[in-house]
Structure formats: structure tokens, C-alpha cells
Amino acid sequence: GAGVSQTPSNKVTEKGKYVELRCDPISGHTALYWYRQSLGQGPEFLIYFQGTGAADDSGLPNDRFFAVRPEGSVSTLKIQRTERGDSAVYLCASSLQGGQPQHFGDGTRLSIL
Amino acid sequence: SQQGEEDPQALSIQEGENATMNCSYKTSINNLQWYRQNSGRGLVHLILIRSNEREKHSGRLRVTLDTSKKSSSLLITASRAADTASYFCATDRNSGNTPLVFGKGTRLSVIA
Numbered sequence: 001g002a003g004v005s006q007t008p009s010n011k012v013t014e015k016g017k018y019v020e021l022r023c024d025p026i027s028g029h030t031a032l033y034w035y036r037q038s039l040g041q042g043p044e045f046l047i048y049f050q051g052t053g054a055a056d057d058s059g060l061p062n063d064r065f066f067a068v069r070p071e072g073s074v075s076t077l078k079i080q081r082t083e084r085g086d087s088a089v090y091l092c093a094s095s096l097q098g099g100q101p102q103h104f105g106d107g108t109r110l111s112i113l
Numbered sequence: 114s115q116q117g118e119e120d121p122q123a124l125s126i127q128e129g130e131n132a133t134m135n136c137s138y139k140t141s142i143n144n145l146q147w148y149r150q151n152s153g154r155g156l157v158h159l160i161l162i163r164s165n166e167r168e169k170h171s172g173r174l175r176v177t178l179d180t181s182k183k184s185s186s187l188l189i190t191a192s193r194a195a196d197t198a199s200y201f202c203a204t205d206r207n208s209g210n211t212p213l214v215f216g217k218g219t220r221l222s223v224i225a
Contacts, residue, residue, distance in 0.1 A: 004155070033212055042201050042215030043156065056212055091155055099205065101146060102213065104155030 002026065004105035006092050012111045015084055021077040021108045025094030032075050033102060034067055035091040043091050049075060050098055082112045118216050119202060125222040132189040134219040136202030137182075143205050145178055146213065147187050150199045159187075159200075194225040 005024040013019055025032050030051055035043035045059040049069045057067075064082075069075040079086055089109050093102035120135045138145070144163045148156040162169045162178045162185070169176045175188040189196055199220050203213035 035215075040217070042203075042217050043213075045212040045214065048212045059212065093156075099143070101158040101161055102156075103158070104148075106153070106155045 004092055004094055004103050006090075006105035006108050008108055009106065010109045010111075012113065013082060014113050015082060017082050017112075019079050019082055019110065021079075021090050021092075021110070023075045023077070023092030023094075023105060025073065025075070025092070026103055027073075029094035029096055029103070030072070031095045031098045031100070031102075032069060033093040033095075034075070034077050035093065037089045037091055037107070046077070046090075048098075055098070079110075084112045086110060087112045119200070119219040121219060122217065123220045123222070125224065126192055128192060128194055128223055128225050130192055132192050132196070132221055132223070134187045134200050134221070136185045136187070136216055138185075138202070138204050138214075138216075139183065140204075142180075145176075145185050146203045147174075147176060147185075148201045148203060148215075150201065150218070152198075156201065189221075192221075192223045194223050197221060197223045 007022045032049040034046040037043045047067045048056040052069055052072045064080045067077045089107040091104055091107045093104045095102045118137050126132050142164055144161050146161045147159045149159055150156045160171050160176050162176050173190045178185045199218040201215045201218045203215045
């Protein structure tokens with residue numbers, strides 16, 4: 001069956017621009033997670049959705065980062081006024097419900113020039 | 114911040130040998146999970162061990178958990194070149210929140 005799909009796979013943009021990263025979770029998975037991974041590091045938690053609502057957004061680094069999941073399925077991570085330090089791989093994961101093993105997409109590699 | 118710390122950071126072994134990776138964490142947990150990541154790909158869940166379990170097996174994988182030492186180990190027996198990847202331990206938070214806290218990972222290279 002289809003896994004977690006993330007688009008685009010790569011995104012290169014200039015400092016100061018706005019970007020949107022999309023995540024299509026596995027059908028039926030109520031929990032959705034966004035992580036950020038820098039080179040040589042493990043994934044770092046950003047935000048967790050249970051259904052349509054953000055159950056935990058404590059990992060968002062600042063107010064330039066925002067994520068939505070309006071219908072409880074697809075999620076979009078939005079970054080305003082991008083900075084070079086935002087460059088990383090952004091990973092999305094979903095699970096059947098909270099506390100279950102997570103299924104990851106292949107990520108979006110974001111490069112801010 | 115990252116709670117788990119894997120040891121060693123990098124490991125290189127010959128095909129057929131066993132690979133052991135260790136993980137230490139800081140706070141109480143509900144469970145501990147191990148994930149694998151091939152270069153340029155997402156993470157793949159390998160095994161979950163609950164805080165009341167001490168050892169778990171899955172195929173060539175053996176995981177132990179010592180909650181008194183806040184540590185876990187992952188053993189891969191009879192390694193294959195295809196096992197080459199980064200391996201991460203991840204813990205949840207005992208408060209019931211489910212986002213995972215990952216370590217920095219162990220980069221395993223299995224040489225054919």
C-alpha cells in the first residue's frame with residue numbers, strides 16, 4: 001500500500017521567501033508528525049497533529065513556522081521569511097494513533113540560499 | 114533537545130559479524146524504539162520495546178532495555194551489506210505525549 005508521501009522532494013529558494021511543504025500520510029492514520037533533520041543529526045520534533053488539531057507544537061522553533069491539517073489527512077508545513085539556518089531535511093511521519101510506531105516519508109530537502 | 118545518545122557514532126564491520134549499538138536516555142519512558150535510515154531516505158521502524166520489557170527479538174535483531182541504567186542496546190546478528198545504514202533510538206515522553214525524541218544515531222557500515 002502507499003506510504004507517507006512528501007512533496008516536493010527538494011526545494012531550493014532564496015532567503016526571505018515563503019515555502020510550503022506537503023505531507024500525505026497513510027490513509028486512516030490519525031496521528032501526524034513533522035520533524036526536522038540536520039546533517040549528521042537525528043530528527044528533531046516540530047509539531048504533532050491528532051486529527052485536525054495540533055496536539056503539541058512545542059518543537060516549532062519560532063513564529064515563522066506554522067503547520068495545518070484542515071481535514072485530518074494532508075498536512076502543510078509553512079515557513080515564512082526563510083533563513084539560511086532553516087536548511088534541513090523536513091520529515092513527516094504518521095501513525096495509526098498516538099503512541100504507535102511511526103511511518104516516515106522520505107522527506108523534503110530544503111535549501112535556503 | 115535530543116534525549117537519546119547512541120554509541121558508537123560510527124561502526125564498521127565485516128559481513129557476517131555481529132553489530133552492537135547502544136543508546137542512553139535521560140528521563141523516564143513508556144517505550145523505546147529503534148529506527149533505521151538509509152542515506153537520503155526516511156526512517157523505518159525496526160522494533161519497539163516497552164518499559165516493562167527487558168529483551169525483545171525480531172528476526173536478526175535483538176533489543177535489550179535496562180530502565181535502571183536508562184540504556185538500551187540493538188544487536189544485529191550475521192550482518193549483511195544491506196544492513197549498512199544509520200540506526201537511531203527514540204523515546205517517547207512518560208507524560209503520554211507521543212512525539213519521539215531521537216538520538217544522533219550510529220552509522221553502521223557492513224563491508225562485503
